[in-house]
Amino acid sequence: MAEKEVVLELSDYGGGVGISPRGIESNFEEIEVDEVTWTGDQCDIKTIVTITGYLNDKIELVVKWNDEEVDKYKDKPIVLALVDEGKELIFNNLKRMAALDDMYIDEDEDDIEEEDSDGGYSQFEITDVDRKGNDLSITIKGVDDNELAHFGGLDLHVKAVKNLIGNTNGTDFARDNGDFSIEGKVFALYLNEIGELMRNFSPDRQMLKDISNMDLVKNFMEHWQEDKELVAIIEKDNEEIIKETEAIRKEDDEIWNNMLKDINKKLN
Numbered sequence: 001m002a003e004k005e006v007v008l009e010l011s012d013y014g015g016g017v018g019i020s021p022r023g024i025e026s027n028f029e030e031i032e033v034d035e036v037t038w039t040g041d042q043c044d045i046k047t048i049v050t051i052t053g054y055l056n057d058k059i060e061l062v063v064k065w066n067d068e069e070v071d072k073y074k075d076k077p078i079v080l081a082l083v084d085e086g087k088e089l090i091f092n093n094l095k096r097m098a099a100l101d102d103m104y105i106d107e108d109e110d111d112i113e114e115e116d117s118d119g120g121y122s123q124f125e126i127t128d129v130d131r132k133g134n135d136l137s138i139t140i141k142g143v144d145d146n147e148l149a150h151f152g153g154l155d156l157h158v159k160a161v162k163n164l165i166g167n168t169n170g171t172d173f174a175r176d177n178g179d180f181s182i183e184g185k186v187f188a189l190y191l192n193e194i195g196e197l198m199r200n201f202s203p204d205r206q207m208l209k210d211i212s213n214m215d216l217v218k219n220f221m222e223h224w225q226e227d228k229e230l231v232a233i234i235e236k237d238n239e240e241i242i243k244e245t246e247a248i249r250k251e252d253d254e255i256w257n258n259m260l261k262d263i264n265k266k267l268n
Helices: 077-100 154-166 169-176 182-201 213-226 228-267
Strands: 004-010 014-019 025-039 042-055 059-065 112-117 121-129 135-143
Touching: 004 077, 014 154, 025 077, 042 077, 059 077, 135 154, 169 182, 182 213, 213 228
Parallel strands: 059 112
Antiparallel strands: 004 025, 014 025, 025 042, 042 059, 121 135
């Protein structure tokens, strides 16, 4: 029988462009601490923790533990040492990248934003200005499902935007105060912003300068069903919407039935 050997080590470097925890498109570098089990010349690799660094005006470091391995390894000195080594490698690499782009990165520890993402929870903050120049700050905390992107942040960003769009509190307030056409205005502004998103993602924005945001949305709606991956994503999303709607309806029915029972008891 082949001898089994377990090795803890840093994985190869990875990276690219992704959405940082603050919701900003950023260059990122990523490295993992892996448990590699060798049986003869065969190996099985489990990721213990993933360290991701994003390059914005500050270097943001996100440390995300594998839920299945966190209890086993989080207090092991050898793993913690590898995490520190991975963080240092990423920080130095991003600092060199910033220097090549003539970016100044303060090496003060206060300028390194580090977040431990445990149990799937993560957060990001967007600090920006609106189109009128007013300060705008948005902080989102929640579960990052890691469905759209393995490096975190993007799923939570999309989830937060979906929840904001689906929330009707603002429109209810406007309607109650006399604006009975508020829905169309809100729908149009949201769709126009989706069109602007499409424009910003285009590799050649100049080609789209004579096409409106709404026409970009219209073109997408005419062709999205041609992409099987998009169809699958929407079908899954619709299933979740139906489940949520049914759960809310069931809860409302139970509340209403309990109210009727209480009324009947008082009458009898």
